[in-house]
Amino acid sequence: MASPKQIILPIVVLVGAVAAAVGFSAMKKPPKEKEEIDTRPIVAIEVIEPVSYTHNVNSYGVVTGKYETELVAQVSGEVLYISDAFVRGGFVRKGDVLAKVDPIDYEASLIEAQASVANAQSALIQEKAQGKVAEREWARITNGTPTELSLRKPQLAQELARLKSAQAKLKRAKRNFERTVIRAPYDALIEGRNIGLGSFVNSGTPLGKIISVETAEIRLPVADKELRFLSNQGQNAEVQINTQLAGETRSWQGKIIRSEGVVDKNSRMTYLVAQIIDPYGLNSQQAPLKFGSYVTANIVGDNAGQVSIIPRHLVDEGKVALLGENRLLKLAPVTILRESGSNAIISTGLNAGDKLITxxxxxxxxxxxxxxPEDNQNKSQDEDLELDTQLAEKQ
Incomplete structure (x- = not known):
């Protein structure tokens, strides 16, 4: 039979265990409520502002002269004079004397030709007078019809032919005499000279090369897809020419004067020709645009009206992402008028005030x-305010 001690001890242990469990349970803090996490993607936006847009077509090229002339001797002889300006890099005006060939033989030929013309004129006058005398004598002797030989008409025609021949020789002699002086045919830059003082030249001997400085031309390649942005295939379009000069970017204004009218078989480009007036600034104060310079060109095209210009990587399958009402994503279809560099020119699909997601x-x-981003900033400010309020209540 169990003793009272054996009965009471288990009861005491059980009651103590229950009491300890209740105590520990009371000491346990209630679980904190999980903080609500905002899983919405944070985006940056840009407000659309349409602008007036004029198409520009970019190109490049090398500056050349409109005319390049290889000067050659047209008469033979010794070079007696060379102008100081007739050197590589020299500038000359139209009509300036570049060089002279010994004119003595040609001057003598000119004098002989002048004498021949004078003799032919004198012979013609005499023959006309003899013809009139023959006509009067024939009328006095007989009433018959005289022959042309009787009236000395063949002799008159012969003298007239001799006069014309002498006049032709005189013109040739004058021309050859004038050709002993080599003149610039236009305002020019001397690219090279092939003769020296005392040189002997024959007809056809190269004397030098000159380039016209009145106008410069630049061949500008343009892709076929870009031509549609130029009125009348670019004819008469304004063009801005840019290049580096003495470490600075300089610009000149020109005009497209023509299209070469064919597609280059190698580059598949159409070439437009731009013209620059007075490239070396001889008649103005503009900086010289040197021949041989590599330039970039900006051709002014059509006006596209009001468009939106956005980074082209934002267009995905013809749509752009917009921030709509209530912070909801809106995918708007757009029409790309043109891609220019890293930008896309949007003609339709975007309106002023639209919020483009960038x-x-x-x-x-x-x-x-x-x-x-400001939504999170406002939330952080609200949490800071709530924490400050709790600390103030505890104090």
Whole structure:
């Protein structure tokens, strides 16, 4: 039979264990409520502002002279004179004397030709007078019809032919005499000279090369897809020419004067020709645009009206992401008028005030909720305010 001690001891242990469990349970803090996490993607936006846009077509080329002339001797002889300006890099005006060939033989030929003309004129006058005498004598002797030989008409025609021949020789002699002086045919830059003082030249001997400085031309390649942005294939379009001069970017204004009318078989480009007036600034104060310079060109095209210009990487399958009402994603279809560099020119699909999303979205879905950076900032400010309030209540 169990003793009272054996009966009471288990009861005491059981009651103590229950009491300890209740005590520990009372000491345990209630679980904190999980903080609500905002999973909305945060995006950056840019407000659309349409602008008036004029198409520009970019190109490049090398500056050349409109005319390049290889001067050659047209008479033979010794070079007696060379102008100081007739050197590589020299500038000459139209009509300036560049060189002279010994004119003595040609001057003598000119004098002989002049004498021949005078003799022919004298012979012709005498023959006309003899013809009149023959006509009067024939009328006095007989009433018959005289022959042309009787009236000395063949002799008159012969003298007239001799006069014309002498006049032709005189013109040739004058021309050859004038050709002993080599003159610039236009305002020019001397590219090279092939003769020296005392040189003997024959007809056809190269004397030098000159380039016209009145106008410069630049061949500008343009892709076929770009031509549609130029009125009348670019004819008469304004063009801005840019290049580096003495370490600075300089610009000149020109005009497209013609299209070469064919597609280059190698580059598949159409070439437009731009013209620059007075490239070396001889008649103005503009900086010289040197021949041989590599330049870039900006051709002014058509006006496209009001368009929106956005980074082209934001267009995905013809749509752009917009921030719609209530912070919901909106995918708007757009029409790309043209891509220019890193930008896309949008003609339709965007309106003034639209909020374009400029940050990337991993999985964009129409209607998904979005957040702006200021939303998180406002939330942080609210939490800080709530914490300050709790601390104030405890104090």
């Amino acid at each position: 940050s990337s979205l991993e999985y964009p879905l129409e209607g998904m909720e979005l957040a702006l």
